[in-house]
Amino acid sequence: MVVVDKEPRKPRGRGRSERPSPTPAEARRRLSALGRFHPAPGQIVAAVLTALLGVALVAQVRSADEAGLSQLRQSELVGLLDDVTGRVSSLQQEVVQLEADRARLQGEQGDVAAVEAAQDRLESYTILAGTAPVEGPGITVFVNDPDGVVTQTMLLDAIQELRDAGAEAIQVGAVRVVASTWVGTDPDGRLTLDGRVLTAPYRISAIGEPHTLSGAMAIPGGFSDSLRGAGAGVDVVESDELLIDALHEPQQPRYARPVEPTAQP
Template sequence: MAPSFSRSKHPGHAPPTVEEARRRLAALGKVRLNRTQVMATMLTVLLGVAMVAQVRSNDEAGLRELRQTELVALLDDASTRVDALQREVNELEDDRERLQGQQGDAAAEAAARQRLESYQILAGTVPVEGPGITVYVSDPTSAITQTMLLDAIQELRDAGAEAIQIGATRVVASSHVGIGADGEIVLDGRALTPPYRILAVGDAHTLAGAMAIPGGFTDSLRGAGATVDVTESERLLVDAVHTPAEAQFATPVSPTAEQ
């Protein structure tokens, strides 16, 4: 038991001398280990080393402790998992390629359909609708001439008209304006009789502005005594269609031939 340095509460007990206090402190500084304590210390150190080694070799020891049949079963299970994952990867890649192919086909189909619709509109082979203007020309004195009608078509085209119909005839790139045997205006072989009705699909405000150009179609007709009325519409139907004639001389050239 360690000696106490507390002051005695008994009045008859004398305090230790300086020399006695030094001897007691020296005794406390000396460590006395018996054989049992030494063995316990060594066992503790060895146990710590063993625990570290066990942690480091845990995985290897776990595999080494398995029997051959258990190792084979573990290997078979791992192989089965790998095969299942590989099949899933293959299925996902097939799905991706199929979806990409479908998207590519759909995009190509949409682009081809859009080009076809544009060509059909330009060729006048399908009815179209959209915003535009209606031009009514009352010409009781037959003041309109071939040149005036050509000017009207050109002014509408310059203003961005995507479809033009005069009377019951669709105006296309190959349309021809002429004069009939009796002096009447003929459009693609059809005689036009007043009052004239011109339909044009496009930006209505722009088309109406083109008809109001000073010295243009409207001014020329009004100067000759005709009456011109332009009406803008949000939805206009051009229902006349053009039947293209089969080309006799021109043939398409493939892109490879051009190169």
Template sequence: MQELRAAGAEAIQVDDVRIVANSYLSDVRAGLWPPRLTRAQLIVAVLLFILGLGLAIQVRSTSDSSALRGARQEDLVRILDELDNRSQRLTDEQRRLEGQKTELENSSDQAEEARKQTVEKEQQLGVLAGTVAAQGPGINLTINDPTHSVEADKLLDTIQELRAAGAEAIQVDDVRIVANSYLSDVRGGVEIDGKRVTQPYRFKVIGKPQDLEPALNIPGGVVQTLEKEQATVGVTGEQKIIVDALREAKRPDYARSSSQ
């Protein structure tokens, strides 16, 4: 093609390829284009890049140092003051963040303590309301009344005496005694809150045994009154009494909490 061009050829086509000014030819069997880099060439290229980068950094550092060496004294003082101010601001920010962290930790501790107190208070109220089971030291009280002479008022006196002696939870047979419990006489027994209980009446009482037992045995007290009705009374102190009869929580119809 070079010879044809030298002889004045104005247009050349080889097969279906038009030859132009920047046309090039290559031997396919000799290799692929573009040529592949050898491993040695790649290593040399990387080293040259690292060397160039190092030189650029060194030049920049030298320029910065030269600029500072050439700065006036008042400029250097100003730069130093700015650095001191920036350091002080960072220190103040660190202290502020540490203070916030301490406040959050204290707030978290207070919230956890409040939560624990709330749970404990709910448990205490649940015991009083009869909505949760309770256990603790107390007494077992059994009243045998084979003649059916013990009426509701005598059992109510027994409950009141136990409460006055510090009873915290009371159960008669399978009925939990609460603040609004009521007793009534029915044929062959007694009803407590509409549930029939029959003799022998079994009381499970949680409280201090050393206070509950003497309260029942005082002269003219519960035990003597029941014995006059030809009933027999048995009292035993226990280190673990389980009161597991439960009451359904009821929402009052009229009473509401007051902020006063």
């Protein structure tokens, strides 16, 4: 007797059941993922190279900032050190002199000391005003300019560098340099100092500590380098005794007036 299974069989199909349809939320997520940017390999390489270039530039700038004086030659460092040492020594001497003047003024011979101090101050003012000839150690700068390449800016730089190095008196050609001295040119383009024409070769005399002054003229990128780069010749001679005899004719100020001292509380 054959028994027949009347239970309906499950339909044959694939090994796995079919996936249900995605929900609207899941569909939106899938579309959003498809819309995302997928960079190409070339774009990734370009981005990495750009980042490395930026890091290298930052490192180079920091290295240049930190280098500072380490990039200077030994002779340049020696010149700068001598310049600073000379300025410190000059300031220390000035402090000692001022303290000695104060001690004399406060002593028993105060009246005599006051007269001597006033005389010393008058002599200092005449030197600064250029109304008296002066002598002392210093340097002479000879500038050979056959092609006329020296400009008023170059001459002004020379005067400023000598002042910064502690020059107490300066003379250019036959003109005394004072606080009101100005550099210019005439209608023909020739250099002038206080309105007086200068002719080449130029001679600049300065009284002060010779080695410090000559070091100021040799500063890299300064007066001497600028002239040699333009084609002019520069020679600096140090002297133990130098005479500056050009005098400046003082003029009455038109606008500046002294301020009356106020009473101290």
